[in-house]
Amino acid sequence: MTSAPTRRKLKAACERLAGTDPALGRAYETIGVPDWRTGEPSFAMLGRVIAHQQLSTKAAATIWGRVEGHLGEVTPESLLAADFEALRACGLSRPKIAHLSSIAEAMVTGELSLARVCAAELDSARAELVSVRGIGPWTAELFLLYAVGAMDAFPVADVGLMEAHKQLGGYEIRMESKAFTAHAEAWRPHRGVAAHLLWGWLNAERARDAAPAPKGA
Incomplete structure (x- = not known):
């Protein structure tokens, strides 16, 4: 929601x-x-934000479209099960694949809970997000803006x-x-x-x- x-x-x-x-x-x-701007509080949303880092909107949208086409539903599980070279062929860089894999692992193990983030106070939500390797401050703030509706993110x-x-x-x-x-x-x-x-x-x-x-x- x-x-x-x-x-x-x-x-x-x-x-x-x-x-x-x-x-x-x-x-x-x-x-x-x-x-x-709104977005579902999901792994797919975080992934889309990361895909857009340091790229034009058009280029990032093209790459992420390929990722969605390859994975089908973009979930932590589907990302972790994907072939590395297939993700590279979609246009994702090696660092971005590493970041996405780290976030996916954190969500699978429960280290990162997006439901918990959405329910937390803003500072606590920030802290949980940036504690995960692959989620920097910019990505965390965009998630808090789009998925949480935080007016001061x-x-x-x-x-x-x-x-x-x-x-x-x-x-x-x-x-x-x-x-x-x-x-x-x-x-x-x-x-x-x-x-x-x-x-x-x-x-x-x-x-x-x-x-x-x-x-x-």
Whole structure:
């Protein structure tokens, strides 16, 4: 079962954020209340996030589609039973296969329980996720955003967020990760909502840029 904050909660958070940071205010003025990204709290979701690391959305989607085609239902058991070279042929790198295998083993043994993560307080949920080899902070925060609906989960060092904030804020240079993380402290306890505002604005801009020009323009 997926989880997302109510639209009422999102609207209240957006209005607070808009008054806190001019860049977020511009994003909110442009797109309004953003759609919340949701996903099933499953091994497949974690796997999809890992597949997207350091790849374009299109390339990662192609690779993950091949993985799904090969495994059928993507579960810890089906991943662990799969042939390593077959997974490589799908396009997964050796490190990503190692990460997925580590997570699958942790779920099979009970070291990692996604049900327990979803029911835990945010800090405890983070701690359980990142204790597993293969789940870094970025992956953990995305899981907490999409599967748990945690309004203060925040994917540190997400390039898309930093680029959107640079453009919206009118900065000449994009903030470094450490500076951006420090800047985002002012957005607590709604950093996840801020992330959705920035992603939503960036996607809207990309869609606008990709749209064909009107005839006669």
